[in-house]
Amino acid sequence: MTAPAIELKGISKAFGPVQANKDISISVQPGTIHGIIGENGAGKSTLMSILYGFYKADAGEIFIKGQKTLIPDSQAAIRAGIGMVFQHFKLVENFTVLENIILGAEHGAMLNSSLSNARKELKHLAEEYGLNVDPDEVIENLSVGHQQRVEILKALYRKAEILILDEPTGVLTPAEADQLFRILDRLREEGKTIILITHKLREIMEFTDTVSVMRRGEMTATVKTSETSPEHLAELMVGRKVLLRVDKKPAEPSETVLDIKGLRVVDEAGVERVKGIDLTVRAGEIVGIAGVAGNGQSELLEVLGGFADGTGEITMNGTALPLTGHGADGQARRAAGISHVPEDRQREGLIMEFAAWENTVFGYHHSPEIQNGILMDNNGIYTEAEAKMQRFDVRPPDPKLAAKNFSGGNQQKIVLAREIERNPDLLLIGQPTRGVDIGAIEFIHQQVVNLRDQGKAILLVSVELEEILSLADRVVVMFDGHITGERVASQTNEKELGLLMAGITDTSAVANGNGGNENSTQEVHADG
């Protein structure tokens, strides 16, 4: 057996009272893809940051190809042959591909020789690994998938033998993700070692050779992928059995609640983001909007929620809603029976510095039942918040704690408790489980389904296809501000939706797929 490409022994790291990594040991064989999976805050990112020289471990050793190696900074990591592809790319938008690749690795004061060397090297890399990118194209003109290739090329240009990818598919269409994994396969064949950090169990199951599970700073298991199952991995991550499917009856939709006709939204930069869409949502059904992030779904939610202007027609229970001005603000929308769990709970749904109890009335602070003369009935709000947190199993159940001190999943439960218990006619819900740990996902999905079963209309926006497929009754796909297709969730599959998400409306080749069964597996994630 050859020496492992990378081996960690007893790595520990604490931030103040928080033990982010506790005595972690892994060993990754060269020429393999090793997955690391774990819930939010399980310590995956900390571990990778130690490996890349951003943090210094309190204890433990790193061995590269059997050699003990110190990695005090990222330059040392690069020298040791480690390359990192971050979730958020570190590219200069208005530089060309070539300029970005040599950035920080220029030889000498003059750029010309570096550039021509890099051009040769790049051509060579492109041929060897199938990483085709035009070296003279400016980054901002490239698709997200191609930008990611540039990141990979950057690492390879620096002679990386070990490639770490942090949540690489979060921003990709299914087709782009597929291409990425083909490239990773090729890199593996050429003997590179790849560490894949992801929250998607499917990617782990399909593409990795071995997988390590982290929970609360500890490495709970390292197993061969072929010898495990998604259910088993989920259990290892959470520490208990997790229901991976959404338990729901078929929908029984009745009258139309929300009716959108010809809606257009122009953003602050003057770019049209929603280009005339028609959409209805009926009582008792969940309509899921699928699409790669940035194709107009967020703007649609913002207009419906009352914090962006639009043009067109929206009727709610038969009454037209204004789309601009004071009558179209969040207060007016709430009065019309629309509740909204926003996509970004930290920037929109909650005031992070406010205590939980203050957040339980955020947006509804004008409601008459929480007023006490000219003052707010703070005692009443507090008591009710305590009860709400109990009902929605928010942990810790302490209303005095500031919102920022709760985990992502518990923050989301606070928002959900507030919005669902208002008993809305229509619930808008954006990225309900982004950054939420797997145990809470189960609970959140169940709450949404319960609301549907009470005959409420629900409009769900998510970039997670599996979530859409398992939660929604009807799926609408958005691409570039248009609706490219509508399918019944139980009669479509990821491939078909993937094509629609890329703007290809002819899906006859992959339609009538029997994706219904495999898609009932719910998205499972935990990033960070």
Added chain:
Amino acid sequence: MDKMPKWADIVLIPLISLFLAAFFSALVILAIGENPIAALKLMVDGALMRSAGWGYTLYYATNFIFTGLAVSVAFHARLFNIGGEGQAMLGGLGVALACLYIDWPHWSLAILGASVGAACFGALWALIPAYLQAKRGSHIVITTIMFNFIAAAILNYVLVELLRPVGAMDPASAKFPEAVHLPTFQDMFSTEGSKLFRGAPANVTFFLALLACLVVWVLIWKTRLGYEIRAFGESETAAKYAGISPVRITVIAMLISGALAGMMSVNTTMGESERLILNSTEGAGFIGIAVALMGRNHPFGVLLAAILFGFLYQGGAELALWTSIPRELIVVIQALVILFTGALDNMVREPLEKLFIAMRRRNA
């Protein structure tokens, strides 16, 4: 989890900062050849050991409470109102107009009228920068500081050209009528046998300032408007989501802020000089920034910080009077206090936080 207990944040940090400021001030005093301990004793004697000293300290503190509250209210909406000076100047104009042109039967009515006048003029002076910020995005720091200069120019013009009594030489309004004379602490607290607060300018406005602290506390933490102001201050995107109008909150917060700054002039113009003079604000608008910083934007903290700065003002005047320590050095000491309590807050905070975390770990 919070990094350290609340009491450490509220009490310990300001005390340590204050101690550091005192230490460096002592070095400065040593460097010019004076005895820092004697200087401190003189300041304490002059400002706190006699009732007249307290009368001055609380007079200054009254000004700083109003301007400190003004900065705090705006800051809860994350608006940095550094135009308190100008708003107070115009507030003085409001006081003068109310006192000169309305025939008040009694001071108690006059102080209400003058307060309304001061608040309206101060608020008006804050309204224009607020509107420009809310609607046009002109930065409030730039506009409010510019408005300080405009206010000074306007006051100058009004005093010289309009309010100056015929034949008078100095740029000041006529003396206010006797009926609007506010009771001073001497009037209120002296008994037959003993004269307390002799000659000191502290007056009934101090209680108005205490009332203002209470009102601001209720406003910020107990009312819907305060909730909206704080929410908007913490996150504008979240405020929009909740249907809180940024324009409305910006304007309202600045109006309240300007009104509070303006009300400072009730103390100086009506309570002390009893006529409108050119430089009655004496930089209190700027001290308000330091007071708010040190008081953590909480009315109770503002009250304590205002008294501290009142002490520094009065103690400083005593030093200038009795020693060869120049008046300018007092400004240096005040600057050191501002530097350590405000700007260098993190210098004390971070080591202290680490200490508390380390202690907690040892106990755990």
